[in-house]
Amino acid sequence: MEMLAERGRRVTVEELNTTKLLAHARRQAVQRKYDDMLIVDCDAHHYENENFDQILPFMENDVLRQLSIGGRALGRRGLVPSQAGFTQDMGGRVTRYPLRSTEKTDPGRIRDVQLGERWMDAMGVDYSCLFPTGMLNIGLHPQKEMEADLCWAYNRWLTEKVLPESNGRFYSALCLPFSDPDASLRQVETFGHRKGVSGFMVTTVRNIQVNDNGLMKVYRAMEERGLSLSFHSGPNWSEPVFRACNRFLSVHALGFSFYNILHCTNWVINGMGERFPNLPVIWIEAGLAWIPFLMQRLDHEYMMRPSEAPLLKKKPSDYMRDMYYSTQPIEIQDQEAMECTFRMMNAETQLLYASDYPHWDFDLPSTIYDLPFLSKKAKHNILGGTAARLFKLPPRNEKQRENLVKYGNLAA
Numbered sequence: 001m002e003m004l005a006e007r008g009r010r011v012t013v014e015e016l017n018t019t020k021l022l023a024h025a026r027r028q029a030v031q032r033k034y035d036d037m038l039i040v041d042c043d044a045h046h047y048e049n050e051n052f053d054q055i056l057p058f059m060e061n062d063v064l065r066q067l068s069i070g071g072r073a074l075g076r077r078g079l080v081p082s083q084a085g086f087t088q089d090m091g092g093r094v095t096r097y098p099l100r101s102t103e104k105t106d107p108g109r110i111r112d113v114q115l116g117e118r119w120m121d122a123m124g125v126d127y128s129c130l131f132p133t134g135m136l137n138i139g140l141h142p143q144k145e146m147e148a149d150l151c152w153a154y155n156r157w158l159t160e161k162v163l164p165e166s167n168g169r170f171y172s173a174l175c176l177p178f179s180d181p182d183a184s185l186r187q188v189e190t191f192g193h194r195k196g197v198s199g200f201m202v203t204t205v206r207n208i209q210v211n212d213n214g215l216m217k218v219y220r221a222m223e224e225r226g227l228s229l230s231f232h233s234g235p236n237w238s239e240p241v242f243r244a245c246n247r248f249l250s251v252h253a254l255g256f257s258f259y260n261i262l263h264c265t266n267w268v269i270n271g272m273g274e275r276f277p278n279l280p281v282i283w284i285e286a287g288l289a290w291i292p293f294l295m296q297r298l299d300h301e302y303m304m305r306p307s308e309a310p311l312l313k314k315k316p317s318d319y320m321r322d323m324y325y326s327t328q329p330i331e332i333q334d335q336e337a338m339e340c341t342f343r344m345m346n347a348e349t350q351l352l353y354a355s356d357y358p359h360w361d362f363d364l365p366s367t368i369y370d371l372p373f374l375s376k377k378a379k380h381n382i383l384g385g386t387a388a389r390l391f392k393l394p395p396r397n398e399k400q401r402e403n404l405v406k407y408g409n410l411a412a
Helices: 023-031 048-058 062-073 111-123 134-140 144-165 181-191 213-224 240-244 248-269 290-304 316-322 335-345 376-391 398-406
Strands: 002-004 010-012 040-045 127-131 170-175 197-203 228-232 281-284 324-326
Touching: 023 111, 040 111, 040 281, 040 376, 048 062, 048 111, 048 134, 048 144, 062 144, 111 127, 111 144, 127 144, 127 376, 134 144, 134 197, 144 170, 144 181, 170 228, 181 197, 181 213, 213 228, 228 248, 240 248, 248 281, 248 290, 248 316, 290 316, 290 335, 316 335, 376 398
Parallel strands: 040 127, 127 170, 170 197, 197 228, 228 281, 281 324
Antiparallel strands: 002 010
16 A cells, blocks of 8 residues: 655555654654653643544443444544634645554554553653543533533543553543533542542633633542643634634634633633642643743732732732643744743742644644753753652653752652
8 A cells, every 4th residue: 555645755554654754753762861861741642533432432421422422433524613614634644643543453452552661661651641532622512411421431541441451651630521520420430549540631622611610629629639631722713702703723823822821811810729738730732932922911900900810819820830741842933931830830949841643733742842942950940850759650760860859859
């Protein structure tokens, strides 16, 4: 079998498997001696839609389960809202999308785990937080009971089938059915203690307010269990304000930042940092450029109208510095601006490396490792040390242990 790849060269499918696609990444990993530092990817993905035949039987509601399984049998694939017009494979030029189904894996093992091990080994990544892809749109579902049941089925499948086979290298912040606080609490209580669960993830493409009183019991349950709360962003061309955009590029650039800006503003201004000071909060896949913008805007407004945020005991930017952020997609065009951003957010202790692999705009560890303005300590912390401390991930060799101790992420 052959396929027309970039620049018009015809290549075989065998040339386009994960290991060969990431051959340059592997050379980088060897040259930079990544084995000596613990590297934790706090945001990577798999295509859960390829596994719905295994996931859907875990749905609890008999009617919804039958509708979902029966619909797929008849060829209907739309279990979660889709993003019309989103051509992330760039017309087939990003070959990881159209050819992923042709890559061979060993029988008897879960395919997603094997593919994950291949890209992690190529990049030099020790641990990876696994997130879904299509279900990032689950917040747009018009039926909150379907959102809850799909999250339940996915979380059962992930914790009972996938994570146990990953030899501890995968962990996850499970999908939280945020539209239903009672269902969210039940899932925290049911899955929060399971091996490989570091916390829960909220998809931010939704309109519910993060400060809704019904959600307070969910945050408290997570805080009491030592779990983290992640907000994973995304784009939405159907959002009324984005209908004014006529290019995927525009919606992608604005959407990922917009939803995290919106929910982070509500989190900070409504005093969630005061109410849940021991709950680690992580903002994922929105880049970094929005952070100094929001810090300055909220500080400016707060100093003129502090009475509207009575729970705050310090500036909004200080609460933002207490939270964590993923690196991807890191804006690399202006390095001086990036350095300023790192300073404003206390990146050495608050920034977490993320690849977003296998999506088209993924970032290698070198995006952090090669930054000239970072100290060795900052590089170690951002690439894995801070995440190892947050999620209690052990080093995988003695040199990694020495560095975790050296830079304060592991007790001697």
